[in-house]
Amino acid sequence: MRFGINTLDDVAVTDKTVLCRIDINQPVDRKTGTLKDTTRIEACIPTLKELTNKGAKLVLLAHQGSDIEYKNFYTTEPHAAVLSRLLGKAVGFIDDVCGPAAREAIKALKSGDILLLDNVRFVSEEQTLFETTLLLSHEEQAKTLLVRKLAPLADLYICDAFAAAHRDQPSLCGFEQLLPSAMGRLFEEEFCVISGLMEKPERPCVFVLGGAKISDAFLMMSTVLRGGIADTVLTGGLVGEVLLWADGKDIGEPARAFITKEGYGSLVENGKELLSKYRDKIVRPVDFAAKVDGARVEYQLGKIPAGALVLDIGTATATAYQNSIRGAKTVFVNGPMGVFEEAPTEQGTTMIWDALGDTAAYTVIGGGDSITATRKYGKTRDISYICTGGGALIRFLTGEELPVVKALRHGSAIKQKGNYSVDHVRVTA
Ligand code: ADP
Ligand code: MG
Secondary structure, three states: OEOOEOOHHHOOOOOOEEEEEOOOOOOEEOOOOEEOOOHHHHHOHHHHHHHHHOOOEEEEEOOOEOOOOOOOEOOOHHHHHHHHHHHOOOOEEEOOOOOHHHHHHHHOOOOOOEEEEOOHHHOHHHHHOOOOOOOOOHHHHOOOHHHHHHHHHOOEEEEOOHHHOOOOOHHHHHHHHOOOEEEOHHHHHHHHHHHHHHHOOOOOEEEEEOOOOOOOHHHHHHHHHHOOOOOEEEEOHHHHHHHHHHOOOOOOHHHHHHHHHOOOOOHHHHHHHHHHHHOOOEEOOOEEEEEEOOEEEEEEOOOOOOOOOEEEEOHHHHHHHHHHHHOOOEEEEEOOOOOOOOHHHOHHHHHHHHHHHHOOOEEEEEOHHHHHHHHHOOOOOOOOEEEOOOHHHHHHHOOOOOHHHHHHHHHHOOOOOOOOEEOOEEOOO
């Protein structure tokens, strides 16, 4: 038991039917139907090995996005082949989530077998709760089709999807209302590392925050500054730009228009409040770079020409950030410093990642694009801990209890599989 949640040490899985939710959402090459990256699949292998070695009948639940993020979905079939290769044993796949075919396949499992179900987001109740305002309580999630159909077949629910722990959806929070539950090894590890970061970071503790998906960044900044966790926050990407805007500095009309278009205009007020409380701890860029005729051009803050769209931090800013990172004992990073996908605006990110590579500090990185940058610049081995969860990690650092953590605590208290009569609905397998 850790953090009030069962670990794999606390549950008996031999000959048991185990539903295991993993996060193996990876970029897909739609032309070939193969996966472009398998990092997340690799990360959950220890849990799956342990469960099958112990003789569980293992049923895997997962989601997979497609080309329009959060709007359409792809089959999990290619993942089964990758899982088979990594586990060195056949992983079955069925193109059904919780219908009769899936249920028959689950019933036919033998101890040590593994079956991957199709994308859980093909079931509408999973989807409609996604990034929308429609919320179902965990008790209500236990009454959704997915849970009603699969829970009766299972003895145990295990969640190893830390990367999805901020999602309030049936495949993540519903089963724990009915089945004895536990977290997998990856979940446990990620939870421990980031809890440690929150509780007793070695000092100085520096946060580096950038990127373009920044809605939770400001809440997180205020939590880590209020709690005295971060000694310094170095800001880049849109985070830095919003803070400068909040401080009355001119980042240029194109950058302001972009921030507004992305729906982050309201963060300017949050920025003002943060600066009024923690001005000395929040470091902002002093120079920027833009792409002009395909080449990098740098401007000092205050001298950004009208019409220039800044897309990276400048050399002076990056140099100062490097020194801060090299002098730190703990560094947490989320979000690149600029549009690192394009050569003229990648220098800020390469300089920061260089410092992350050679600092003696304990370094933690989270976020999909930050991980991509880490791989692009060959720093994977130099980073102390790469967290598979971006959104979940940030949400955790805002101090809010993650929905899946709450659900797992509930499920950890369930000792025996209950009676599946959910709200007068007689559930049959
Ligand atoms: P992560 O996935 O690591 O959390 P985000 O998704 O928040 O990172 O942001 C990554 C994206 O931010 C990258 O695609 C990058 O091009 C973009 N980006 C970084 N800085 C800027 C900027 N100043 N203006 C526009 N986009 C930016
Ligand atoms: Mg981000």
